[in-house]
Amino acid sequence: MLQEVGIYEYHHPLENAERYKQALAELRLAVRDAVKISEAVVVAKKFSFNNSLADGRRLTADLSKLMLRAYNSEAENCVRTIRAGNLDTAKRRLNKAATDIEKLGTAMQMSVSPDYHALRVKELELTADYMMKVQDEREAAREERERLREERKVEQELAAEREQLDKERSHYGAVLERLRASGQDTREIQDQLSRIDEAIAQNDFRAANIRAGYVYVISNIGAFGPNVVKIGLTRRLEPLDRVRELGGASVPFPFDVHAVYFSDDAVTLENELHKEFAPRRLNHANLRREFFFATPDEVRRTLAKKVGNLLDYNASPDATQYFQSKGYWRPGDQRSF
Structure with missing residues (x-):
């Protein structure tokens, strides 16, 4: 059976x-x-x-x-x-x-x-x-290829950002030397250099620490119905790029973002959330599928217990395209959600 x-x-x-x-x-x-x-x-x-x-x-x-x-x-x-x-x-x-x-x-x-x-x-x-x-x-080979593609994108993004930061630091370093030589106020330039140095340190940390990244909570009411969320992980510099990719042509509507949380150990945090909601998986045959029967608010409470207060969390999906499209559906096309 x-x-x-x-x-x-x-x-x-x-x-x-x-x-x-x-x-x-x-x-x-x-x-x-x-x-x-x-x-x-x-x-x-x-x-x-x-x-x-x-x-x-x-x-x-x-x-x-x-x-x-x-x-x-x-x-x-x-x-x-x-x-x-x-x-x-x-x-x-x-x-x-x-x-x-x-x-x-x-x-x-x-x-x-x-x-x-x-x-x-x-x-x-x-x-x-x-x-x-x-x-x-x-399936595992396909997902491994996807993981490697994701990692290459992360490496390319981090390398491009580091190159840009190095150029900025070189530019502001030259400006600082000129201002010092002419005896002008250098505090604003030094503040800029401090900001750049901090960004370089963060970039180097992300490049060196494979476990750092963003844990995201997203939903797609038009594709999966209400009270279904995906809990995933991305190391991309711009995590919403990954969400936009997931909402491509393979699903009828874009995903809605409920939370994006950066963690130094995003791998462990994601695993803990998956274990918490394991009995409520949609797919029990393939555990690499990260969809769960849960409301965004339930995930928010669980996430808050593990990382503290979340300043930015959207409990209700916007689902703009879904709600705009639903009015055009024929009566026979309507589903329970």
């Missing part, structure tokens, strides 16, 4: 897709060996035909080949058509094939070997596990 609603549990947990591929290859060798040594079908040893045990053995041998061919044909069809969410259906089909063959062979006490049947059922399970693991690894 869990698999039918998209929550997959591995039947034979292995490290990666390649290991599943190896396990399937090993299992298929075991299937072939069972067929070669005639252990795939249980056959009565003393069945006689025309009062002859020899004729009986020939007859049961021929029939067992036909039975095994029918069973294996169904097993191969199940393997070819299997998906991660229909494993139970495939198992039922294969169990039915084994039962039907056993009924046909009752008179001669012939049936598919339980051990052989168990091998083919395990093949279905490993195939479903393999397919799901491939999906997981592709």
Whole structure:
């Protein structure tokens, strides 16, 4: 039932897709060996035909080949058509094939070997596990590429800002020297240099400390309905750039920002918030999806407990485009939110 609603549990947990591929290859060798040594079908040893045990053995041998061919044909069809969410259906089909063959062979006490049947059922399970693991690894690789792109953007932004700050410092340093040489007041220039030095220090800290960044709380009522928030992290100099990217063409409306909080250890803060709302995740199958059933105010209270008072927090989404568009929807298009 869990698999039918998209929550997959591995039947034979292995490290990666390649290991599943190896396990399937090993299992298929075991299937072939069972067929070669005639252990795939249980056959009565003393069945006689025309009062002859020899004729009986020939007859049961021929029939067992036909039975095994029918069973294996169904097993191969199940393997070819299997998906991660229909494993139970495939198992039922294969169990039915084994039962039907056993009924046909009752008179001669012939049936598919339980051990052989168990091998083919395990093949279905490993195939479903393999397919799901491939999906997981592709998703993880996609998200890792996204993370690396995000990091490169951060590095480029920090490098560009540092270059600009160095130019400004060089400029004001030259002005300061000229003012000192002419005996003029240098306090305003020194204040500017102090501001620049502070910005350089902050820039260097951000570049050196990978855990520093912004934790953001955003929602999209037009895409996900009310009382659903995304709690994420970005290290971008301008965190709203990341929010604007998330609200691109993949969703019908832009995201609304409820909070953007800078932390020296944003990684830990984000993890703590995710743990706090873990039972209320939308997606329990992929924990990298950071959406939760929660109101912005609930997140604000939890965030305030961890970091103190929040000076800037927007509890209600603006959702301007959503509210402007909603009036144009036809009655049949209206959803519960």
